[in-house]
Amino acid sequence: MSDKVIIIKAKSRIQLIDWREIWEYRELFLVFAWRDIKVRYKQTILGAGWALLQPLFSMFIFTIFFGNFAKIPSDALPYPLFVLIGLIFWGFFSGTLSAASGSLIANESIVKKAYFPREILPLSTIGTNLIDFSISFIMLLLVAVYFQVIPNILALLIIPLGIIIGALGAGGLGLLLSAFNIKYRDVRHALPFFIQMMIFLSPVIYPSSIMRPSFRYLIALNPMAGVIEAVRIVFSGGTSVNWITLAISGTSSILLFIIGYYYFKSTERFFADIV
Amino acid sequence: MMKPIIEVSHLSKKYKYGESQPYYTLRDALVNFIKTPASLLSKKQSSLKKNEFWALKDVSFKLNQGDVLGILGPNGSGKSTLLKILSRITFPTEGSAMLRGTVGSLLEVGTGFQQELTGRDNIYLNGAILGMKKSDITKKFDEIVNFSGVEKFIDTPVKHYSSGMYMRLAFSVAAHLDSRILIVDEVLAVGDAEFQKKCLGKMESVSKNEGRTVLFVSHNMMAVKRLCQKGILLKNGKMEAEGSIESVISKYAEVADVSKKFIPIKIPRIGVTINKISINKKEKGKVYPGKPLKISIELSAQKKVENIGLQIMISSDATEGRIFSTNTKTMKNIDVVLKKGKNHFTCDIHQFNLCSGKYKLGIAMDKPFVELYYNEADLFYFDVLETILEPALLPTLPAYGRVYMDHEWTIE
Numbered sequence: 001m002s003d004k005v006i007i008i009k010a011k012s013r014i015q016l017i018d019w020r021e022i023w024e025y026r027e028l029f030l031v032f033a034w035r036d037i038k039v040r041y042k043q044t045i046l047g048a049g050w051a052l053l054q055p056l057f058s059m060f061i062f063t064i065f066f067g068n069f070a071k072i073p074s075d076a077l078p079y080p081l082f083v084l085i086g087l088i089f090w091g092f093f094s095g096t097l098s099a100a101s102g103s104l105i106a107n108e109s110i111v112k113k114a115y116f117p118r119e120i121l122p123l124s125t126i127g128t129n130l131i132d133f134s135i136s137f138i139m140l141l142l143v144a145v146y147f148q149v150i151p152n153i154l155a156l157l158i159i160p161l162g163i164i165i166g167a168l169g170a171g172g173l174g175l176l177l178s179a180f181n182i183k184y185r186d187v188r189h190a191l192p193f194f195i196q197m198m199i200f201l202s203p204v205i206y207p208s209s210i211m212r213p214s215f216r217y218l219i220a221l222n223p224m225a226g227v228i229e230a231v232r233i234v235f236s237g238g239t240s241v242n243w244i245t246l247a248i249s250g251t252s253s254i255l256l257f258i259i260g261y262y263y264f265k266s267t268e269r270f271f272a273d274i275v
Numbered sequence: 276m277m278k279p280i281i282e283v284s285h286l287s288k289k290y291k292y293g294e295s296q297p298y299y300t301l302r303d304a305l306v307n308f309i310k311t312p313a314s315l316l317s318k319k320q321s322s323l324k325k326n327e328f329w330a331l332k333d334v335s336f337k338l339n340q341g342d343v344l345g346i347l348g349p350n351g352s353g354k355s356t357l358l359k360i361l362s363r364i365t366f367p368t369e370g371s372a373m374l375r376g377t378v379g380s381l382l383e384v385g386t387g388f389q390q391e392l393t394g395r396d397n398i399y400l401n402g403a404i405l406g407m408k409k410s411d412i413t414k415k416f417d418e419i420v421n422f423s424g425v426e427k428f429i430d431t432p433v434k435h436y437s438s439g440m441y442m443r444l445a446f447s448v449a450a451h452l453d454s455r456i457l458i459v460d461e462v463l464a465v466g467d468a469e470f471q472k473k474c475l476g477k478m479e480s481v482s483k484n485e486g487r488t489v490l491f492v493s494h495n496m497m498a499v500k501r502l503c504q505k506g507i508l509l510k511n512g513k514m515e516a517e518g519s520i521e522s523v524i525s526k527y528a529e530v531a532d533v534s535k536k537f538i539p540i541k542i543p544r545i546g547v548t549i550n551k552i553s554i555n556k557k558e559k560g561k562v563y564p565g566k567p568l569k570i571s572i573e574l575s576a577q578k579k580v581e582n583i584g585l586q587i588m589i590s591s592d593a594t595e596g597r598i599f600s601t602n603t604k605t606m607k608n609i610d611v612v613l614k615k616g617k618n619h620f621t622c623d624i625h626q627f628n629l630c631s632g633k634y635k636l637g638i639a640m641d642k643p644f645v646e647l648y649y650n651e652a653d654l655f656y657f658d659v660l661e662t663i664l665e666p667a668l669l670p671t672l673p674a675y676g677r678v679y680m681d682h683e684w685t686i687e
Contacts, residue, residue, distance in 0.1 A: 008363060008372040031403040035389060035396075042391040113383045114404050115363045272365045273290070 017265065021117055028120050033127030036099075040128075051132040052139050055087045059143075062087070066205045075207045076236035078147045084140055085235060086204030086228050092133040093166045093224045094195045099125035100174020101191055104182055108275050118268050119261070122178045126167045133163070144235065155234040158241065162227035165253045169223030172257030175264040182275050183267070203228055208245070220248035223256070278375060280456060280488045281338040281361075285370035288331040288356050288512075330356040332512045333370070338505070343482045343489045345503035345520050347527045350654070351538040353512040354492045358382060358458050361490065376455030376488075379406060383460065385445030390434035394425060394444055397433055401448045415451045422477070423447035424470075438646050443470055450477045457481065457489045478502055494653035496524060528633055528656060542640060542649045546577035547613065549638065554657055563662040564671040564679045568627035572620040572638070580613040587622055588637035588652055589629075591677060597652070598629065598677070604643035628680060631661040632673040 041047040059080055066072045067079030074082035100122035104111055107121055144151065181187040199205075201222055208216050208229045220226045226249025230241045331353040338344055348354050359365045361372060362380035387404040388397050398419055402412040412419075420426055423444045425436070433441055459478070475498055482489045482502065493499050499506070499520065506523030508516040516526040540549040551573040555562055562568055570587055584604035590597045601622065603609045637652035661670040664679070671679060 004375075004377055006363070006374040006378060008360060008367065008374070010367050010369050010371070025406075027409050028403050031400060031409075035392070035400055038396065039389055039391050107387070109383075110387045110404055112364065113380075113386045114406075115378075115380060116404065116406065269366045272359065 017119075017261065018117065022119070025116050025120060028116055029124045029127060032120065032124035033131070036125070036128040037131055048132075048135055051135040055084060055091060055136050056139065058087050059084045062205055072206050073210065075209060075232065076238065077149065077232060081140075081143055081147050081149060081235070082207070082232060083205055084143055085232050086202070088133065088136045088140055089162060089166060089228050089231060090199060090202055090204050090224055091136070092129055092163070093170045094198070095132065096126050096129040096167065096170035097174050097177070098191060098195060099128060100171065101177035101181055101187055103174070104178045104271065104275065105185075105188075111275055112272050118271060119175060119264060122174045122264075123171055125174065126171050129170075130163070130167075149235065150237055152234045152237050152239055154239055154241065155231070158230050158234045161246075161250075162231050165223050165227050165250050168257045169249075169253035172253065172255075172260035174260070175257075176260035179264045179267045179271075182271055198222065201225075207232070216242075216245060217248055220245040221252045223249045223253035225249055277340065279337040280340050280342070280375050281336075281372070281490075283337070283361070283370075283372045284335045286331060286334045286357070286360060286367050286372055287329060287369040288353075288360060288365070289327055289368040290330045291327050329512045331360070331367070331509075334507075334509070334512075334514050335370075336507055336514075336517060338488055338490075340488055341482065341486045342505055343491060343503045345499040345506040345523065346490060346492045346509065347499065347506060347523055348509035348515075350540065350651075351511075352509040354509055355382070355460060356512070357509070358460050358490065358492060362458050374456055377406075377453075378456045378458065379449075379452035379454030380458040381405070381449045381452070381460065382458070384442055384449060388433060388441070388445060391432055393432055394420075394429040394436070397444070398448050401445065402451075405449060405452055406454070407452065411453060419447045419451050422450065422473075439470075446470075446474055450474065450481075455487055457487055459489065460492045461494060475501065494651065500524065537655070540638075540649075540651070540654075545580050545583070545640070545648050547580065547640065547648075548575050549573075550575055550617075552636070552638070552654065554636065560657070562627060562657060562659045564630050564659055565626055565628060565664050565681075566662075568624040570622040570624070570636070572622075574613065574618045574620070576613040576615055576618060578615050582642055583611050583613055584639075584641045584643040585611060585620055586639040586641065588635075588639065590635050590637065590652060591629075591632065598634070602639075602641075602643070626681065627659070628678055629659055630671045630673055630675060630677055630679050631659050632677070633658055 041050065044050065046053065062083045063080045067074065067083065072079070077085075103121040103125055104118070111118070111121070177187050177191065201219060202224045203219070208219065208225065211219065226242075226245040226247075230246045233239075233241050334353075334357060336344070346354050346357065356365070358380070359382070360367050361374065362378065362382065364380075364382075385397075385401060387401055389400060392400065398416065399409065399412055403409065420429055423440075423446075425440050425444050428436065428440065433444070436444070478489070478491075479502060481487055489502070491499065491502060503520045506516075506518065506520040507514055508523050508527050516523050537551060539551075542548070549572065551571070553571050554560060555567075555569055556571060557569075572585070572587075574585075584602050586600060586602040586605075588597055589599040601607065603611050603620075633656055635653050635656055637650075637654050639650040640648045641650075642648065661672065663670050
C-alpha cells in the first residue's frame with residue numbers, strides 16, 4: 001500500500017497547485033463533464049439537436065438583420081458562414097464561462113460533503129462545452145460545403161489553437177468568477193449581462209477589419225477577438241492571419257488563467273464554510 | 276515500531292455567528308468594510324471577536340491501524356466539524372492533523388446523486404466523487420448492486436426510486452470504498468432495520484477483517500458499542516472524555532441532558548426549524564412514573580407546509596430499541612399543515628408509565644408514507660425521577676423493571 005501522508009494544517013495564505021493530485025483525480029473531470037451532458041438533454045425531444053439549433057437560428061436572424069438590412073461587410077466570406085464562425089466560437093467561450101462561474105454553487109452539496117481538488121468543477125465545464133462545440137462545428141463544415149468555401153490548410157493549426165485560447169480564457173475567468181460567486185452572488189446578476197455585452201465587443205457580427213488598428217489591438221484583449229478573426233481568414237482560404245492580434249488574445253487568455261487560478265487557490269479553503 | 280495512522284493535535288476551528296444569511300452580496304462586504312476598515316489589516320488571532328465561536332477547540336488524539344473510534348457528543352458539539360476537517364473539506368483555524376494513508380469520507384449517503392440519471396450511472400458518479408477509480412467501480416459493480424438489492428431497477432432513473440431504495444444504493448457504493456482510513460458520519464440511520472443490520476455488518480467487517488482505521492459518528496449507541504473500541508466525547512467543541520468506548524458512552528449519558536440549552540435544528544429541505552422542545556415545563560422538567568408527561572415542540576416554518584407528520588420517539592439508554600413512538604399522521608391520523616411562522620405542538624401523555632431511569636427523546640418529520648425529512652432518535656436525555664406511587668411503600672426503582680402498568684390486585 002502506498003505510504004501517502006496527508007497533513008492538515010491551519011491556513012496558509014496560498015495553496016500551491018497540486019498537479020499530482022489533479023492527475024490522480026483526472027477521471028473526475030470526465031465524470032463531471034459526462035454527467036452534465038447526460039443531464040442537460042434529459043427529457044428534451046431534440047436532445048443534442050439544441051447544440052445545432054441555437055447557433056443555426058441565430059445565424060438566420062443575424063444574416064437577415066445585420067447581413068441583409070444593415071449590410072455589414074463580411075470580408076471574403078458569405079455573411080451566414082461569417083457570422084456562424086463568430087457565433088460558434090463565441091458560444092464555446094461564453095458557454096464555458098457561464099457554466100464554470102456557476103459550477104461551485106450548482107454543486108454546493110458535493111463541495112460541502114466530499115473532498116476532491118475543487119478546480120475540477122469549473123474546469124470540467126470546458127469538456128461539456130467542447131462537446132457542444134464539436135457538434136456545431138460539424139454543422140459549420142456543412143455550411144462551408146454549401147457555400148463551396150475551401151479552408152486553407154492553416155486551419156488545422158488555427159482552429160485547435162483557437163480552442164485552446166478560448167478554453168484557457170473562459171476557464172481562467174470561470175475559476176475567478178466561480179470563487180467570487182461563492183461569496184458574492186452578485187455574479188449571478190452581472191454575468192448574463194456581461195456576456196450579452198461582450199458579444200458586441202467581439203467581432204461576432206462585424207469584421208474586425210472595420211476597426212482602427214489601434215482599437216483592434218485593444219479589442220484583442222478579449223481572447224475570442226483574435227481567435228474569431230484568425231479562424232475567418234483561414235476559413236476563407238487565406239493565409240494572412242494577423243499574428244499580432246492572435247498573440248495578444250493568446251497572452252490575454254494565459255494571463256486570465258493564471259490570475260483566475262491564483263484567486264481560486266487563495267480562497268478555496270473557505271468554500272465549504274461559506275457556500 | 277509502527278507509527279500511528281492518525282495523529283490529531285490541538286485542532287481548533289472558529290466560525291462566525293449569524294451566517295444564517297444565505298449569502299453575502301458585494302454591498303454587504305462594502306458596508307462591513309466601511310464599518311470596520313481595520314478588518315482587512317488586522318491579523319486573525321486565536322482570541323475570539325464578538326460574534327465568533329469555537330466550533331472545535333484543542334482536540335487531540337492518536338489512532339493506530341485497525342482502531343475504530345466512536346465520536347460522541349450532543350448536537351452542535353463539533354463532531355461534524357471534526358470529520359469535515361479530517362476529510363479536508365474545511366480547514367482548521369489552528370492545530371494540525373496527520374493522516375497516513377488514503378482517506379475515504381462518507382459524510383452523507385448519495386453525495387452528488389443525480390435524480391435524472393439511472394442507478395448504474397449514479398454508481399459511477401458517486402463512486403468517482405468519493406474518490407474511486409472507474410476500473411475499481413467496474414470491478415466491484417456487481418458486488419455493489421447485489422449489496423443494495425436494487426438489481427431490477429439499476430437502469431431506472433433514481434428519481435423513480437423509493438427513498439429506501441435510494442438510500443440502499445447510495446450506501447452500497449460508499450460501503451465499497453477502498454481507502455485505508457474511513458470517516459463515517461451518521462449514515463447508518465438509513466433504510467429499514469434489516470438493511471441497517473446489513474450495513475452494520477459491512478462496517479464491522481471493514482474494520483475488523485480488513486484492518487482499516489475508522490472514525491465513526493453515530494447516535495445509535497448499540498452500533499457504536501458494537502463497532503468501536505475507543506471513543507471520544509465532544510461538547511461545545513471541546514474534548515470532554517477519551518478512552519474505552521464503554522466509559523465514553525456512560526459519560527455521554529451524563530452530558531446530554533435536557534436542562535442544557537437546546538440548539539435549534541434546521542431542516543432546510545422543508546424550510547422548517549425546530550426552535551424549542553420542552554417536557555413538563557410547568558413542573559420544571561421533572562418527570563415521574565405514572566404521572567402525566569407533556570411534550571411541547573415549537574417549530575417555525577418559512578412557508579406553509581402541507582402533508583407533514585411529526586413523530587416523537589422515546590427510547591431507553593439501557594435497553595435496545597424504542598419504547599414508544601407516536602406520529603401525528605400514522606398514529607393519530609391528523610392532517611397537519613404547518614402555517615408560515617411559528618407552530619406549536621403539544622403531546623400529552625396522560626400517564627407516563629415508565630419507571631425511573633434515563634430516557635432519550637427523539638423527533639422525526641416526514642411526509643407520511645412517502646419521505647423522511649428528518650430523523651433524530653437522540654435529541655436529548657431526560658430523567659424519570661424516583662417517586663413513591665401511593666400506596667406503594669418503595670420508590671419506583673429501575674430494578675423493578677422498565678414499565679409501570681396500571682393494575683389491580685384481587686385476593687380471594
